[in-house]
Amino acid sequence: MATLAFQFEEISPRQLKPELYELDGISRESVEAHYSLYEGYVNKRNEILGKLDGVDLSSANQVYSEIRALKVELSFAIGGIKNHEIYFEHLGGGGGDPDGLIASLINRDFGSVSDWRADLKASGMAGRGWAWTAYDWDEGRLFNYVGDTQNTYPIWNATPLIALDVYEHAYFLDYQTDRASYIDAFFDNLDWRTVNDWVSKYQIQT
Numbered sequence: 001m002a003t004l005a006f007q008f009e010e011i012s013p014r015q016l017k018p019e020l021y022e023l024d025g026i027s028r029e030s031v032e033a034h035y036s037l038y039e040g041y042v043n044k045r046n047e048i049l050g051k052l053d054g055v056d057l058s059s060a061n062q063v064y065s066e067i068r069a070l071k072v073e074l075s076f077a078i079g080g081i082k083n084h085e086i087y088f089e090h091l092g093g094g095g096g097d098p099d100g101l102i103a104s105l106i107n108r109d110f111g112s113v114s115d116w117r118a119d120l121k122a123s124g125m126a127g128r129g130w131a132w133t134a135y136d137w138d139e140g141r142l143f144n145y146v147g148d149t150q151n152t153y154p155i156w157n158a159t160p161l162i163a164l165d166v167y168e169h170a171y172f173l174d175y176q177t178d179r180a181s182y183i184d185a186f187f188d189n190l191d192w193r194t195v196n197d198w199v200s201k202y203q204i205q206t
């Protein structure tokens, strides 16, 4: 019997930093809602890789639809992990206007901080699940992208620096249907030091 076989390591959820329980305008309950979903995505990722490792290749047609379903579900789980890890890491700051390298990038590529913020907010209002500010390595500049779900629509060779979660669980407890006020609160809690650390780590040229 031929089976798929590959090496993979199980991963564990990262711990939340304490500042996330003291955000302005985003409650502890909302952060916990994100975290329990995030834990679920980590478990799902481990579970799917375990299932793929050992898929029986002997009944080809059936097995390809099984592999497809598992790999699509895997991209959803991994999207939920990566998006939330950015979200958790770059909240807990004082918001306001960016400074340092990210301010230079935003001003260069959007014209002004207010134009960048307006575009990201509109992207967050337009998307069903996520909006990102990402650096596109091929174009050498920032863009704001829209995502409907965890695994739509990432752009190849672009690195997300800001991940705005606009799924209903992100705002419904605190703002009911008022997503715009939640997005304002998101901006108010951004930690620009973290974003600047990423710009430095990735060696993005400003």
Ligand SMILES: [Fe+2]
Pocket: 033, 034, 037, 084, 165, 167, 169, 170
């Ligand atoms: Fe979330």
